[in-house]
Amino acid sequence: MAIDLRLALPLALSFIIVILVIPIWIKKAKSIGLIWEDMNKFQKTYVAGSGGLIVLLGFVIGLLSYVAYRVFILNEGNHFLVEIFALLAVILILGGIGLIDDLLGWRRGGLKRVTRILLVAFASIPLVAINAGRSVIALPIFGNVDLGILYPALIIPIGIVGAVTTFNFLAGFNGQEAGQGIIILTALSIVAYLTGSPWLTVIALCMVAALCAFLFFNYSPAKIFPGDSLTYSVGGLIAIMAIIGNFERIAVFFFIPYIIETALKSRGKLIKQSFGKPNSEGNLDLKYNKIYSLNHVAIFLLNKTKMKANEEKVTLSIWLFQILVIILGFIIFNRSLF
Numbered sequence: 001m002a003i004d005l006r007l008a009l010p011l012a013l014s015f016i017i018v019i020l021v022i023p024i025w026i027k028k029a030k031s032i033g034l035i036w037e038d039m040n041k042f043q044k045t046y047v048a049g050s051g052g053l054i055v056l057l058g059f060v061i062g063l064l065s066y067v068a069y070r071v072f073i074l075n076e077g078n079h080f081l082v083e084i085f086a087l088l089a090v091i092l093i094l095g096g097i098g099l100i101d102d103l104l105g106w107r108r109g110g111l112k113r114v115t116r117i118l119l120v121a122f123a124s125i126p127l128v129a130i131n132a133g134r135s136v137i138a139l140p141i142f143g144n145v146d147l148g149i150l151y152p153a154l155i156i157p158i159g160i161v162g163a164v165t166t167f168n169f170l171a172g173f174n175g176q177e178a179g180q181g182i183i184i185l186t187a188l189s190i191v192a193y194l195t196g197s198p199w200l201t202v203i204a205l206c207m208v209a210a211l212c213a214f215l216f217f218n219y220s221p222a223k224i225f226p227g228d229s230l231t232y233s234v235g236g237l238i239a240i241m242a243i244i245g246n247f248e249r250i251a252v253f254f255f256i257p258y259i260i261e262t263a264l265k266s267r268g269k270l271i272k273q274s275f276g277k278p279n280s281e282g283n284l285d286l287k288y289n290k291i292y293s294l295n296h297v298a299i300f301l302l303n304k305t306k307m308k309a310n311e312e313k314v315t316l317s318i319w320l321f322q323i324l325v326i327i328l329g330f331i332i333f334n335r336s337l338f
Contacts, residue, residue, distance in 0.1 A: 006069065007202055011209040014062030018213035021054050026224050036225055040173060040311045042278040047222050050102045052230025055210045056095045062206035063088060080199050086126040087240050093123040094164060094236040098228035117161055124160040128152045133243040159239045166258040167235030168228060169265050170294060172274040173315045174220035178211045180322060181234040184254055187326045188241050194337045197245045207237055220311045253329040257322050261294050268292040284309040294318060
């Protein structure tokens with residue numbers, strides 16, 4: 001399949017918009033007091049917040065330029081436009097919910113858990129309305145089962161809620177969420193291409209490009225934090241790709257780190273934080289006596305070696321684990337992809 005080099009334009013726009021606007025946002029956020037404490041630093045440090053809003057801006061502009069390319073250059077009419085705009089509607093709603101959560105402040109609890117879940121479920125309505133995805137799913141023992149109306153009415157909202165809330169769990173370290181989004185969405189863009197949905201590949205790579213630009217400012221020492229406006233949007237996009245592209249199984253497999261994180265978080269009744277405990281040497285110790293996050297696992301293992309845990313090493317460890325899971329996923333599901 002030939003690749004049109006003009007498709008690089010939406011990706012470039014997503015990247016450039018974020019690179020240019022983030023410095024302006026950092027200054028503005030600081031001037032209005034939208035700053036959060038960097039919890040893994042020994043000296044109190046405050047950083048601009050809600051950078052995910054700019055990532056969302058870059059993504060939307062890149063996506064709309066891709067739509068314009070399909071309509072005006074390829075003359076494809078309404079081909080996949082319904083799915084694209086349903087996807088965009090869900091992402092924008094999720095970004096708005098995330099921004100509200102950011103403004104309420106995580107230290108004050110943000111949105112109540114039930115309210116958050118209901119709002120995220122509400123965000124899935126555009127996908128439900130177009131009956132996205134395929135209602136036939138493969139189940140162990142039972143084989144292929146057609147869920148009919150239950151798929152859009154139940155499975156789609158559950159998928160969106162599950163991906164958004166769990167993607168938000170494995171976070172709290174400079175660059176972590178953006179890097180995880182880059183890794184997972186890049187993998188899913190490959191899956192989409194191999195399974196016959198190249199348009200989904202381009203959309204995913206628009207977000208990847210925006211996240212790459214954001215990572216320049218978010219990697220340790222961070223100048224800006226992503227906030228829930230980023231994690232909600234990226235988590236939602238992961239779920240949407242799996243639903244529309246009909247590759248839910250491999251997407252769930254790629255999400256194994258988040259399934260583990262959810263299990264660990266549940267030990268702490270979902271209130272224990274993922275941060276480490278910074279010390280005067282610039283390293284991290286465990287914040288609690290027990291393990292409540294994969295971040296804590298990384299800190300524990302690194303401190304058992306001569307490497308010593310710090311923010312960068314913990315983040316890189318999580319990224320490496322995610323990459324290994326993805327490689328294993330491609331090996332296990334290779335027959336359905338190649």
